[in-house]
Amino acid sequence: xxxxxxxxxxxxxxxxxxxxxxxxxxxxxxxxxxxxxxxxxxxxxxxxxxxxxxxxxxxxxxxxxxxxxxxxxxxxxxxxxxxxxxxxxxxxxxxxxxxxxxxxxxxxxxxxxxxxxxxxxxxxxxxxxxxxxxxxxxxxxxxxxxxxxxxxxxxxxxxxxxxxxxxxxxxxxxxxxxxxxxxxxxxx
Amino acid sequence: xxxxxxxxxxxxxxxxxxxxxxxxxxxxxxxxxxxxxxxxxxxxxxxxxxxxxxxxxxxxxxxxxxxxxxxxxxxxxxxxxxxxxxxxxxxxxxxxxxxxxxxxxxxxxxxxxxxxxxxxxxxxxxxxxxxxxxxxxxxxxxxxxxxxxxxxxxxxxxxxxxxxxxxxxxxxxxxxxxxxxxxxxxxx
DNA sequence: CAGAGATTAGTTTGCGTTCACTAACCCTAT
DNA sequence: ATAGGGTTAGTGAACGCAAACTAATCTCTG
Numbered sequence: 001x002x003x004x005x006x007x008x009x010x011x012x013x014x015x016x017x018x019x020x021x022x023x024x025x026x027x028x029x030x031x032x033x034x035x036x037x038x039x040x041x042x043x044x045x046x047x048x049x050x051x052x053x054x055x056x057x058x059x060x061x062x063x064x065x066x067x068x069x070x071x072x073x074x075x076x077x078x079x080x081x082x083x084x085x086x087x088x089x090x091x092x093x094x095x096x097x098x099x100x101x102x103x104x105x106x107x108x109x110x111x112x113x114x115x116x117x118x119x120x121x122x123x124x125x126x127x128x129x130x131x132x133x134x135x136x137x138x139x140x141x142x143x144x145x146x147x148x149x150x151x152x153x154x155x156x157x158x159x160x161x162x163x164x165x166x167x168x169x170x171x172x173x174x175x176x177x178x179x180x181x182x183x184x185x186x187x188x
Numbered sequence: 189x190x191x192x193x194x195x196x197x198x199x200x201x202x203x204x205x206x207x208x209x210x211x212x213x214x215x216x217x218x219x220x221x222x223x224x225x226x227x228x229x230x231x232x233x234x235x236x237x238x239x240x241x242x243x244x245x246x247x248x249x250x251x252x253x254x255x256x257x258x259x260x261x262x263x264x265x266x267x268x269x270x271x272x273x274x275x276x277x278x279x280x281x282x283x284x285x286x287x288x289x290x291x292x293x294x295x296x297x298x299x300x301x302x303x304x305x306x307x308x309x310x311x312x313x314x315x316x317x318x319x320x321x322x323x324x325x326x327x328x329x330x331x332x333x334x335x336x337x338x339x340x341x342x343x344x345x346x347x348x349x350x351x352x353x354x355x356x357x358x359x360x361x362x363x364x365x366x367x368x369x370x371x372x373x374x375x376x
Numbered sequence: 377c378a379g380a381g382a383t384t385a386g387t388t389t390g391c392g393t394t395c396a397c398t399a400a401c402c403c404t405a406t
Numbered sequence: 407a408t409a410g411g412g413t414t415a416g417t418g419a420a421c422g423c424a425a426a427c428t429a430a431t432c433t434c435t436g
Contacts, residue, residue, distance in 0.1 A: 022294030023291075024291075024294070027390085028393080029390085029392090037415090038416070038417055038418075039392085040395090040417070043392095105287075105352065106211065107210070143365060145362075146365050146369050149349075150338075150342050154337040157341035157344065158341075160290075161337075164293065174334075181334050182338070185373040186373070215425065215426085216425080216426060228427080229381070229383075231426095232380075236426080236427080
């Protein structure tokens with residue numbers, strides 16, 4: 001994805017706007033004001049508002065932790081989430097963009113993009129879980145879908161709580177505790 | 189909360205509307221059409237749109253499973269979620285209303301109501317978890333916040349997936365599997 | 377006949393978007 | 407060096423539309 005300087009500024013502003021005031025405040029007017037420009041100026045850089053949102057989602061996904069690591073099983077999953085934590089700490093506003101997931105999903109304009117993204121993550125994670133079960137580091141007997149929910153559910157909840165709380169607890173520490181607990185519980 | 193026949197019809201229609209078309213399609217116009225009435229008619233029954241939404245949230249909370257059961261520890265939590273499952277099966281549209289949580293939270297008009305509701309649930313659950321740890325049925329050593337996330341995170345995820353999938357898997361069976369897994373993992 | 381409940385026909389507001397236009401900055405050929 | 411042509415990034419004004427909401431009016435029904 002090749003973006004101009006200005007396009008990146010606009011996406012940054014959009015993320016900031018959502019973080020501070022919620023998705024329903026992401027209007028062309030507010031967005032333009034955030035950069036200190038008039039509304040039509042935005043149309044020099046994006047065809048329409050939908051393209052702005054699409055680009056934002058895509059960039060969010062692109063910044064997603066590299067899944068091509070050498071690690072296997074739960075270690076790979078842990079590394080994945082730890083990288084996500086660093087991404088959020090580096091750009092905390094992103095946490096609040098996660099809130100809007102449901103909004104994007106229910107909008108047919110973006111639902112395909114969103115569900116594709118989620119399915120990719122899910123497939124990757126189930127593969128890692130299978131590795132863990134095979135190598136005897138994750139207990140067997142729990143269906144893989146259930147396993148997936150057991151891991152991703154709490155992590156997502158943690159990220160959301162962090163965003164909603166105004167980033168006022170130590171995400172790194174708290175996610176460490178969570179992953180430790182998960183690893184412990186899932187051991188055979 | 190005392191509601192007239194008509195008021196209940198309106199709230200029902202609102203829930204249906206959100207379920208079928210998402211929160212951004214919950215407009216006075218659509219709502220009126222859903223009941224087969226013109227827009228101003230709604231204002232005979234509610235002062236404004238916000239009051240409709242507030243009432244809907246309140247009724248959702250009211251229909252919440254009775255927390256005053258005789259059960260203790262994980263059994264109480266299990267009973268709570270099983271009751272929620274039955275509530276969702278009885279009125280599946282409610283599952284999709286859960287998607288809008290973030291929308292309600294980010295709207296200052298409703299955020300207080302929503303966060304109050306969530307804090308109440310959290311306090312109740314942490315009390316039950318403490319009972320479980322005390323009676324030795326839940327392993328100790330895991331911070332109660334982490335424990336809370338480990339349980340609620342996956343359940344919420346399951347409910348959301350069920351709603352997003354168009355209720356096309358067996359929620360009762362799947363939630364049974366999830367609660368079984370949780371109980372097993374949390375055993376000392 | 378009084379009043380609850382519905383209707384018709386608006387108003388206001390804010391949204392995304394387009395229009396015509398301009399100032400500033402490249403090129404390139406004379 | 408400079409004038410002409412083209413591009414880039416911006417502006418103010420306006421458009422079309424859909425939203426929430428309202429005033430005035432009609433219509434049953436107890």
